[in-house]
Amino acid sequence: MELKGQQRIAAPRQKVWQSLNDPNVLKACIPGCESLTQDGDSAFDAVVRAKVGPVRAKFSGRVELSDIRPPESYRISGQGKGGAAGVAKGSAQVSLAEDGDATLLDYVVTADVGGKLAQVGSRLVQSTANKYATDFFARFGDIVTGAVPLEALAGEAPVPAKAAAPAVTAAAPPAAADANTAHLRRLNWALLALVAVLIGYILATH
Amino acid sequence: MTAKPSASAVNRYFGAPVTRNEDPALLTGQALFVDDLVLADLWHAAFLRSPHAHARIESIDVSAAKAHDGVLAVYTAEDLGDFWQSVPLVVPPPPIPNSVFNKHTQVPLAKDKVRYAGEPVALVVAESRYVAEDALADIVVDYAPLPVAADLERSAAEDAPEVHDGLAGNVAAHVHQAKGDYAAALAAAATVVRRRFTYDHGMAQPMETRGVVAQFDRKTRRLTVWATTQAPASLRTGLAALLGLGERDVRVVAPFVGGGFGAKLLMYYAEYLVISWAALQLGRAVKWIEDRGEHFLATSQERSQIHEAEMALDEEGRILGIKDVVLHDNGAYNPYGLTVPLNSQCSVLGLYDVPAYDSTFTAIFTNKPLVAPYRGAGRAHGTFVIERLMDIAARELGLDRAEIRRRNLIPHDAFPVKQEIMFQDFAELTYDSGNYAPVLERTLELIGYEAFVNEEQPALRAAGRRVGLGLVCYIEGTGIGPYEGARVQIQANGRIAVATGIGSQGQGHFTVFAQIAADHLGVSPREVDVTTGDTDQFYWGAGTFASRGAVVAGNAVHEAASAVREKTLALAAEHLGCAPSEVVLEDGMAKRASGRPDEEIALGALAVLANPMRGAVKPGTEPGLEATRYFGPEGGTMACGAHAMIVEVDPETLMIEIKKFVVVHDCGTVINPLLVEGQIHGGVAQGIGNAFYEHLVFDDDAQLLNATFADYLIPTSLDVPRMVLDHQVTPSTRNELGIKGVGEAGAIPVGPLFAQALEDALELPARGVDVLEIPLSPNRLWELVNEASQDN
Numbered sequence: 001m002e003l004k005g006q007q008r009i010a011a012p013r014q015k016v017w018q019s020l021n022d023p024n025v026l027k028a029c030i031p032g033c034e035s036l037t038q039d040g041d042s043a044f045d046a047v048v049r050a051k052v053g054p055v056r057a058k059f060s061g062r063v064e065l066s067d068i069r070p071p072e073s074y075r076i077s078g079q080g081k082g083g084a085a086g087v088a089k090g091s092a093q094v095s096l097a098e099d100g101d102a103t104l105l106d107y108v109v110t111a112d113v114g115g116k117l118a119q120v121g122s123r124l125v126q127s128t129a130n131k132y133a134t135d136f137f138a139r140f141g142d143i144v145t146g147a148v149p150l151e152a153l154a155g156e157a158p159v160p161a162k163a164a165a166p167a168v169t170a171a172a173p174p175a176a177a178d179a180n181t182a183h184l185r186r187l188n189w190a191l192l193a194l195v196a197v198l199i200g201y202i203l204a205t206h
Numbered sequence: 207m208t209a210k211p212s213a214s215a216v217n218r219y220f221g222a223p224v225t226r227n228e229d230p231a232l233l234t235g236q237a238l239f240v241d242d243l244v245l246a247d248l249w250h251a252a253f254l255r256s257p258h259a260h261a262r263i264e265s266i267d268v269s270a271a272k273a274h275d276g277v278l279a280v281y282t283a284e285d286l287g288d289f290w291q292s293v294p295l296v297v298p299p300p301p302i303p304n305s306v307f308n309k310h311t312q313v314p315l316a317k318d319k320v321r322y323a324g325e326p327v328a329l330v331v332a333e334s335r336y337v338a339e340d341a342l343a344d345i346v347v348d349y350a351p352l353p354v355a356a357d358l359e360r361s362a363a364e365d366a367p368e369v370h371d372g373l374a375g376n377v378a379a380h381v382h383q384a385k386g387d388y389a390a391a392l393a394a395a396a397t398v399v400r401r402r403f404t405y406d407h408g409m410a411q412p413m414e415t416r417g418v419v420a421q422f423d424r425k426t427r428r429l430t431v432w433a434t435t436q437a438p439a440s441l442r443t444g445l446a447a448l449l450g451l452g453e454r455d456v457r458v459v460a461p462f463v464g465g466g467f468g469a470k471l472l473m474y475y476a477e478y479l480v481i482s483w484a485a486l487q488l489g490r491a492v493k494w495i496e497d498r499g500e501h502f503l504a505t506s507q508e509r510s511q512i513h514e515a516e517m518a519l520d521e522e523g524r525i526l527g528i529k530d531v532v533l534h535d536n537g538a539y540n541p542y543g544l545t546v547p548l549n550s551q552c553s554v555l556g557l558y559d560v561p562a563y564d565s566t567f568t569a570i571f572t573n574k575p576l577v578a579p580y581r582g583a584g585r586a587h588g589t590f591v592i593e594r595l596m597d598i599a600a601r602e603l604g605l606d607r608a609e610i611r612r613r614n615l616i617p618h619d620a621f622p623v624k625q626e627i628m629f630q631d632f633a634e635l636t637y638d639s640g641n642y643a644p645v646l647e648r649t650l651e652l653i654g655y656e657a658f659v660n661e662e663q664p665a666l667r668a669a670g671r672r673v674g675l676g677l678v679c680y681i682e683g684t685g686i687g688p689y690e691g692a693r694v695q696i697q698a699n700g701r702i703a704v705a706t707g708i709g710s711q712g713q714g715h716f717t718v719f720a721q722i723a724a725d726h727l728g729v730s731p732r733e734v735d736v737t738t739g740d741t742d743q744f745y746w747g748a749g750t751f752a753s754r755g756a757v758v759a760g761n762a763v764h765e766a767a768s769a770v771r772e773k774t775l776a777l778a779a780e781h782l783g784c785a786p787s788e789v790v791l792e793d794g795m796a797k798r799a800s801g802r803p804d805e806e807i808a809l810g811a812l813a814v815l816a817n818p819m820r821g822a823v824k825p826g827t828e829p830g831l832e833a834t835r836y837f838g839p840e841g842g843t844m845a846c847g848a849h850a851m852i853v854e855v856d857p858e859t860l861m862i863e864i865k866k867f868v869v870v871h872d873c874g875t876v877i878n879p880l881l882v883e884g885q886i887h888g889g890v891a892q893g894i895g896n897a898f899y900e901h902l903v904f905d906d907d908a909q910l911l912n913a914t915f916a917d918y919l920i921p922t923s924l925d926v927p928r929m930v931l932d933h934q935v936t937p938s939t940r941n942e943l944g945i946k947g948v949g950e951a952g953a954i955p956v957g958p959l960f961a962q963a964l965e966d967a968l969e970l971p972a973r974g975v976d977v978l979e980i981p982l983s984p985n986r987l988w989e990l991v992n993e994a995s996q997d998n
Binding site: 058083084086087112113114115116117118119120 | 349
């Protein structure tokens with residue numbers, strides 16, 4: 001499975017970069033993330049509770065960052081184990097570009113699932129990824145732009161999406177009017193979210 | 207339907223549409239299935255299965271699972287000691303010269319390496335299934351994933367990932383068989399057609415998944431295993447050997463089993479072995495019932511073959527020869543030997559006169575679940591190849607599809623036909639009897655072939671309707687050895703007890719065996735109690751498979767009942783003071799023919815007389831009115847048939863509607879036409895599933911992506927049409943009753959039937975597109991139609 005997408009975040013690139021490397025921010029933004037701890041300069045251990053269709057699992061995993069070029073890009077990859085629920089592995093190439101005062105975040109995600117996740121959940125992985133990505137970026141945008149303090153999101157309870165103007169908006173693609181493209185963009189979001197989730201549980205591995 | 211069980215018995219029930227003895231219990235919920243067992247001190251098991259299709263096991267930590275509340279034991283391969291071994295082959299390879307067979311059978315629990323996603327790695331035994339499954343989550347396995355052999359062709363490459371270390375190219379088997387001179391046939395051909403065919407068969411989805419309950423009694427030192435097996439006697443023998451017990455210390459019971467279809471045959475399923483071993487260790491009863499998700503991975507499948515096939519014909523459309531080179535997806539282990547690809551190889555000859563045949567198959571290990579026979583057992587793959595070649599050749603030669611078949615049928619006076627290649631029973635493939643032309647002609651008549659092709663179809667097409675017809679023929683090798691046995695006994699209560707060693711999974715054995723015995727003994731089938739699948743009731747046997755139960759066990763029942771009849775007549779004659787020839791058995795009584803009304807005795811009373819408490823049983827005789835007989839046919843017996851179908855395709859959705867479905871079948875002498883029809887109905891339903899609905903989808907990492915009924919589609923009652931059935935009767939020459947098997951007939955030819963009918967409906971050949979694959983689906987039809995549009 002490969003997902004691509006772009007997000008426009010209303011915050012300067014340096015700020016976005018820092019947040020993407022801040023375990024506290026990531027932990028607050030990854031849905032179901034129970035713990036995220038940094039292990040060395042470029043790796044995280046994470047525990048994430050995730051649900052794909054009927055499969056619920058607590059994933060533990062390890063996520064590593066590589067090809068780090070601050071504040072432009074990095075590659076995040078990892079594997080997660082969900083016990084009886086199966087396994088997931090994936091990687092995302094994330095790059096940031098300045099867009100005035102805002103930042104364009106591009107990502108390409110590849111992900112594979114195995115075990116029960118694949119057998120029962122494969123049909124649902126994209127839609128689930130979509131939801132996770134939506135949640136991830138909603139929270140990430142809120143935090144990076146300061147709309148919501150980090151502490152408010154750090155708790156267990158999921159934070160409802162704010163009704164106010166979203167801090168993160170999908171960058172308008174050239175063919176924004178095209179319904180297909182819009183659909184793809186949503187998918188990409190979802191994929192991103194998925195990636196985030198995957199990263200989460202990849203991070204959660206180990 | 208005219209054959210008599212024996213010269214002297216009255217033929218009342220044999221051949222009659224007797225309703226089933228077993229149905230009252232089944233329909234009122236009174237039948238015992240494995241999951242119904244109530245036992246004291248019963249513990250529940252769950253298996254941890256590999257999420258990877260191919261990985262090294264670096265470590266397994268079960269300490270947290272063992273500490274889980276309610277957990278009795280946790281086992282991995284390391285705990286199994288000497289019990290851990292590669293299990294015996296169920297069927298060894300036949301002695302075909304120059305063939306290659308690399309044995310790699312499954313192990314009870316994976317050690318060091320997992321070879322398919324779903325392979326069992328650890329076992330938890332706990333106070334409930336819930337606790338057992340929760341504890342699975344506490345087991346930590348460190349896997350190092352390996353490259354995966356997923357795709358069949360790529361797995362055959364020299365540099366493919368090795369499913370079994372050191373086996374380059376993953377060759378599980380390589381077999382060449384030939385008859386005649388194919389090179390000469392090719393040289394003489396007026397036309398040669400060549401195609402590449404891909405046939406994918408799914409897996410059996412019985413209503414009841416697999417299950418096993420094993421109980422070791424510390425005081426009697428006996429192990430009792432209730433299992434959903436088609437081969438209880440074979441499982442008993444194997445378990446005893448693997449556990450180091452005497453065969454008489456192990457009892458295997460296959461109670462009512464909710465469908466088998468081959469998937470419950472593989473005797474040495476890891477779960478059956480490990481649960482039995484655990485019961486022995488724990489001195490308790492341990493239960494495991496497979497859930498549907500497990501079934502998709504842990505029960506045998508059939509899956510894919512790729513055939514590169516060609517057919518040489520003369521200018522009249524007569525077959526001169528066939529050449530076929532086959533790749534067969536074997537899965538990760540090959541416990542069932544060569545049965546599936548060998549059946550495919552033999553089925554390519556069809557019911558046609560094929561003077562020259564050159565066939566090679568290579569079975570390839572892949573990181574996918576086990577492959578073993580599933581209803582049809584490779585015959586569907588081979589039948590697809592020959593029937594598609596016939597269709598394609600007909601088009602090239604401008605012949606009608608019925609006519610090219612008619613010209614090539616083996617003539618009635620040619621039987622028995624020796625095909626010069628070896629069949630799955632290690633004997634030369636032999637068609638013992640057959641009369642094929644009436645089967646084809648009757649099928650054409652019932653489907654209304656001429657009227658449809660010449661009048662109805664052109665009119666409907668003119669009206670924009672997409673309707674097509676399919677017409678295919680098939681053979682079904684049935685009733686193979688080695689043997690089955692039966693014991694028939696008249697009991698003191700007057701009821702007849704029949705016991706055989708085969709298992710029963712819904713076929714109607716409780717009825718057909720009762721019919722056979724009833725006529726010999728002058729009782730109603732309702733007074734015959736049949737026991738199958740309890741090794742304490744009948745020790746010897748091979749199992750229910752290869753459409754052989756009625757043929758092989760049925761003839762054993764026939765012989766045993768015949769012997770009991772002779773004993774009964776002799777004892778009754780002694781009692782009544784007349785000659786045995788003067789005694790008739792009817793209505794549960796032995797009567798003196800044309801005697802006074804009081805010159806009779808009930809069978810139960812005779813049974814008591816046959817088992818005296820004083821006096822002496824005469825030398826050379828046995829107590830009781832009982833006999834045990836065994837029947838071992840010299841080889842299989844060949845059934846045949848034809849299917850025809852009219853189908854309409856929705857031009858927008860490419861969904862199908864079957865308008866008419868005809869099956870004409872010849873399974874020799876029919877014991878019970880109701881049950882034959884039931885077998886065909888069920889077979890056709892599974893054939894339709896294979897042709898158009900069911901498809902196991904694996905990704906490049908050999909992960910099964912559709913292991914639910916939401917994604918793996920099984921035809922429902924709305925998708926399976928009413929059928930028009932007819933029987934031709936050409937008795938088998940290989941058993942006294944003249945019967946042939948029918949268990950797989952319905953399923954075998956539905957793939958090529960769909961391919962031809964859908965081609966016809968969508969007029970694909972005229973646009974240069976052949977349907978060369980199964981399964982099809984609306985999506986796939988859309989692609990094929992699109993392909994045709996782009997090419998033209």
